[in-house]
Amino acid sequence: MAELTLVEAINRAYAEELRRDDSVFLVGQDIRGGIFPHTMGLVQEFGPERIVDTPIAESGMYGVAFGAAQEGFRPVVDFMFGGFSYVTFAEASVTTGQYYFLHGSQHPLPLVITAAVGTGMRLANDHAMSIHGTFAHHPGIKVAMPSTPYDAKGMMKAAIRDNNPVVIPWHMGLMQERGEVPEDDYIVPLGKAAVKRQGSDVTILANSVQLKHALAVAAKLEGEFDVEVIDPRSFVPFDMETLLTSLAKTSRLVIVDEDWESGGFAATVSARVMEQGFDLLDAPVIRVTLPNLPVPGGYMEEYIAPNPAKIEAAIRQVCA
Template sequence: MRQLSYRDALNEALDEAMAADERVYLIGEDIGIYGGGFGVTQGLQAKYGKSRVRDTPISESALTGVAVGSAMTGLRPIVELQFSDFITIAMDQLVNQAAKVHYMSGGQLKVPLVLRTAGGSGTGAGSQHSQSLENWLAHIPGLKVVQPATAYDAKGLLHAAIADDNPVIIYEHKLCYQEMSQVPESYYEIPLGVADIKREGTDVTLVATSIMVYKALEAAEQVANDISVEVIDPRTLVPLDIETLLASVAKTRRVIVVTESVKRGGFGGEIVAQIAESDVARTLKQPIRRLGGEAVPMPVAAELEQLAIPQVTTIVEALYQMSQGGEDEHEVN
């Protein structure tokens, strides 16, 4: 199977969706001739015209409002916000309108809206362009939240999001755009709410999201002679495939959750809570460990950026700590 970059996989999915359904259109800042802030919409305006690839002024609230309204009338808009930080400007449209319209209309209205945005650190973009805010929208009933890590997942999840009649927020990590993986040329969907086991193991379950999937896999490889690590990527935060996570934890009886987003109040805590509230928690050999970003504005300097979020060395250290002790087979009562 061919190798495709994360960026090109997204571009291909958009192209396929627009070719298949004239109701699908793109809207955002610099998505036309410029091809989007990270090149994902390159060539699409030339192919489909300005009416279906709509460049907008710098007003995230306005363009998101247009998308919400058009979705309510039967179109299937795909919004691009250049940085996930800018979602703060569109929060009223997303939280108070898109997320609630279906419920408040008694099911009469649907909002088949997809919002794509680039998040995360690693590019020296600073405090206002490097945040991981997926936790915010995962908190809102009525919104679905997706975090693809690989090119294969990006294409399949984007297609599923476009086909969904609910508003779906897709957080794409900036460092993932260059990542390559095998991607089918044909159309395919990855159902929302299905996790993926990226690496099988028996000693520790390592749950990682977005760019942390790559760091988790590297850490698992570094400790492979001593610890058998199972790496699981939830792929979607809402809906969350807790069943796959619990099945793994039941096997390994040790679990670490790692996200880039700030640890305090982060979605990693939600995953930990759901595991702790399950019957599997009674069989754990070690307390659950949670790794996440520091509670600081994201620095510009590369050295400080790295200190602000979990790194491979951080995960390796946690794996060795988790694997020590806890050999008593008696369950906690």
């Protein structure tokens, strides 16, 4: 088994799916050369007909994926930075989300939206914002996000094979994260959470870079608190069963989400836990999120982003 970085794992997923299925192709802006390394080497093997660069025209670029998906292709459309998807958000969220259902559930729209997201590069809001919560708000679109190189390869392959629009953002803070990635063909099914650490005092639900932080905090607090850590992996569909099973054991929940406090994934999960698992709880749910501010750039980014100190404080508060 090879040890790969997260972007190398995504690259493997692309290459394997491009080889397996002639209807798969990638479209984006400068993905042949590459702003990020996840598409490196693909144009040399698959040619510019399948690794497609467009002008800086997000609607037209997205239209290539959307129209080709209606025509039976399986495109992956790369927005480079997640914030750039907002340039054509009417198409990417509304038109995409409604296409299958509103038109009578007769014709699938198999496409993957991907982009780099997250804090850590000090690039400020439009280059740092998360998109998973906003896409998850729009019905008809699946949303998942890898936290490990293993998941990155398997999740991207699952998304490419899915008959629905699937959004797979990946966090820039994990670009060089290394991990074991099998060379064989496997998928990570969309909609299955992963219990990353067993514990009995408190459950932390955390994803991508914040999962890494949560696991570090859990290790640090060993002996003081027995922390269970769950990676949701998929936001739509969301694996509520795994979370409720965990809460039946721990009765306490901290949700860490690198999205805004208002209207985000953490808010949704918190409300669902109140509706479906209120009797399991011994304390109110605590969320560790971005405050409701446009993400500042420069050194200020780290003043507001969720981090290990904030996660530890939340654990102490919910267990008090």
